[in-house]
Amino acid sequence: MTNPSVDTHLLPADRSAEPLLAVDNLHVEFKTRQGLVRAVNGVSYSLSAGETLAVLGESGSGKSVTAQAIMGILDMPPARIPKGEVRFHGTDMLRLSEEARTQIRGQRIAMIFQDALSALNPVFTVGWQIAEMFRVHKGMSKKQGYAKAVELMERVRIPAAKQRVHDYPHQFSGGMRQRIMIAMSIALDPEVLIADEPTTALDVTVQAQIMELLAELQRESNMGLILITHDLGVVADVADKIAVMYGGRIVEHALVHDVYASPAHPYSKGLLESIPRVDLKGQDLYAIKGLPPNLLDMPTGCAFHPRCPYRRDNCVTDVPPLYEISGTRSSACHYFREVLDGTSG
């Protein structure tokens, strides 16, 4: 006989085919004075343990909003999630109570933000902010919490961690601050880590160090990593899968090496061609023509059609579905075959 009061909603349970985290047909809209902004229009992606998913796309394509919906840190209102699921171990988190979500946030799914200076609280020491994770979630004493904080700061390789644990965020360099942010996010060994442009605010050399650190931490703990970035250059080394977003939709979802070998969507192709390359130094960088879509007034049909070199008549009228090209690959382009072949464009 089964006990009905057992709390099973977060157990892996019988859906063994379920990935660790699955975003399914997610829609997010914002009520603004100008009108309804449909920031996310049916995004789906999934993540398994130990896997790195890179989410790409230009500014405003809905990468951060999707991540915030996963974390449950959207301000509602103005945000609303009219449709979709975010399943963690098979359970739709959007339907959990606020308390249940608070138990997941920070402990099982953690997040790193772009600008560590503004993301850290200016009036508390970094040690306090890391130790807080242990004090609030694990009931540790102040002293134990600080000891843990020092340990973590050493783990993310902050020099003289013991002395610096009582310093404030503004006393650190940008790279060190981002390390603090990382230390805080991995404090409780989360199963999923979402890094929203963790290196955009940093120098190029520091960027590489931070990416290396993230990759290393991920290998050690086998967590799933969602890496949000503008930068295709970063992705090649660390990611397993790529989701390319445009205008609040996924336009291509594939394994990294497949995309690099031959993109299946004109937009991913444009992104790839705009990576600076050493062998082409001195030449003009390729840039995708035109402007990102206005979310208040989306183009009809395929949102990318005004900028697309492959455009045909039906692109203006028919919204392309996410065509499944293979088991691991899909593209939202009516003419993905031509794009794959590299004809035209």
Next chain:
Amino acid sequence: MGRYALRRLLQAIPVLVGTTFFIFVIVYALPGDPIQALGGDRRMDPVIARALRDKFGLDDPLLVQYWHYLTGIFSGNFGTTFRGVEVSSIFAGKFQVTLQLALTALVMEAIIGVGLGLWSALRRGRWQDQFVLAVTLLLVSIPPLVMGFVLQLWLGVKFKLGTGIELVPVAGIGAGEKSYLLPGFVLATTSIAYLTRLTRTSLMETLRSDFIRTAVAKGMPRRRVLGRHALRNSLIPLVTYLGADLGALMGGAVITETIFNLPGIGLQLFQSVYLRENTVVVGIVTVLVLIYVVANLVVDLLYAVLDPRIRYE
């Protein structure tokens, strides 16, 4: 920090000299003759008038008079009135009354203003928030003078005569601390309204910051996000307002003390201006400026305590 405080105090000297000179000139320019005012309606004996004018140096050039006064102050001597009373003896006990009044107002302002502000920020857009905003608008638009007389009439006369109960004293300082409650409130009303709005804005702004989002993402319970992460940050701008307001409250005491008949510096200032007691007027203003300068210094130092990003060398 110590050196910073010292430097700030030294910077106060030119401020002090400037403001006292300004007041000196204004008082000097007031129409009428202070010596003649001494005699009231009767004409004063010209010999005595001459002697008094010489004694107080009233016919010296303005700058010379000012110089005598200034050197007096720096040796701790505020001078005497034309009647021969020591100005410092007039001050005795009166600054205390005014300070107590201003501090009562400040505490009320801090508790009511900050409290209401936080409350309405957390209920942003709902009727409670709208209600608080409407009340603050009302408070700002009623002059303290009107508010003072109306409350005095209601509480002191109508309510007391009707019920026989005295809620709070409405005049004088006979009842000790309690005497300051009503005048303190009247003095504080405008500031309560401003502080409520300032607090509300400040908390709402803080709640929009990235580090609040981080705290939520860390899985911190809402109470902790508000009480630990948001509160301290949103208090920082309020400290400036409160500190600067102490000076404004002491100035505002002129009206409040006159309405409520409190024997403080405000009432004295009012009377002294009326009686052309120039030395008293300038003396009071000098001390007020000094208090203002010190209050501002305390604010700046407090700032550094609340916000670690600020360091003073």
